Amino acid sequence: MSAPADLRRLTTPQDLFQAAAEEVLRGAADAIAQRGRFAIALSGGSTPKNLYTLIAANASASLPWDRMFFFWGDERHVPPDDPDSNYRMAKETLLSKIPIPPANIFPILAENPDASAAAAAYEQTLRKFFVLAPGEFPRFDLILLGLGPDGHTASLFPETAALQEKSRLVVANWVEKLKTSRITFTLPVLNAARCIAFLVSGIDKAEVLHEALEGNSSGEKYPSKLVQPSDGQVIWFVDRAAASELSTAG
Ligand code: 6PG
DSSP: OOOTTTTEEEHHHHHHHHHHHHHHHHHHHHHHHHHEEEEEEEOOHHHHHHHHHHHHHHHTTTOOOOGGGEESSSEEESSSSTTTHHHHHIIIIIIIOOOOOGGGBBBOOTTSHHHHHHHHHHHHHHHHHHTTTTTTTOOOSSEEOOOTSSSSHHHHHOOOGGGGGGSOOOEEEEEGTTTTEEEEEEEETTTSSSSSEEEEEEEGGGGHHHHHOOOOOOOTTTTGGOOOOOTEEEEEEETTTTTOOOOSOO
C-alpha cells in the first residue's frame, strides 16, 4: 500500500499538535469564508488533548467562534462528567476556554442508559443541523480521528458490527473486548467529510501506523483503512516516533 496522499511527518509531538492546530484554524477560516460556517467533529482519547489545549491557548477572541459548530465523532457510553467522557475532555481542554456559544456545541447524550437511543438521538441532531434529506449524509468540514493500537478509529473497532453499517449516521457499537457499547459515526459519515485529519503520536503507535498505511491486512482488521472520503481530503499528522516503522522515506 503506498503512502497516503497527504502524510505530514512532524518531528516532535509538539510539532504535530502545532501543525494540526494550524490546519484546524485554516480549515475553519476557509469554511466560514466559503459557506458561512465550520462544522467539526472532535475525536477523543488522549492524543487530541494537547491539540485542544494548544488551540485554546492560541485562538484569539477575534476568531468567528459563533460560526463554528462542534460535534463528536464518537463517545464512550458514560455521563458527561465521567473521566472517560470525550465531551468532558474537550470541554476541559478547549470548549471552556473559548468564547463559543453553548448552542454551537452538540455533545452525544451518552448518559442515556440505552446506547442505541443515544445514537438515534444524535443522528436526529445531525439530520436537523445539516438539513438532510432521507438517505443523505452530513458533510463535515473537518473530522478529527485518532488511531487505536488495534487499528480502530472513532469507535469503529476491528470486526465489529458498525463496520458494516451503510445507511445509519450514528450507531451504538458493542465492543466485546471492552465489554461496553460505544456511540460512533458510521463509515458513510466519515467518508462524506470534506477533510479527515488523523493524529498519530508516539512510539506505541508505530506498528499500527505501519499496518494502517503500508500493511496488507483488511479494513475489517484495521478500520482506519476504510476511511476513504469519496470527495474529501485525508491528512495524516504523524510524529517521528509514530512514523518510525514506516518504510516510506521522508
Ligand atoms: C476514543 C477515540 C478513539 C481514539 C483512539 C486513540 O473515543 O477513544 O475516538 O478512536 O482516537 O483510541 O486514542 P489515544 O489518542 O488515546 O491513543
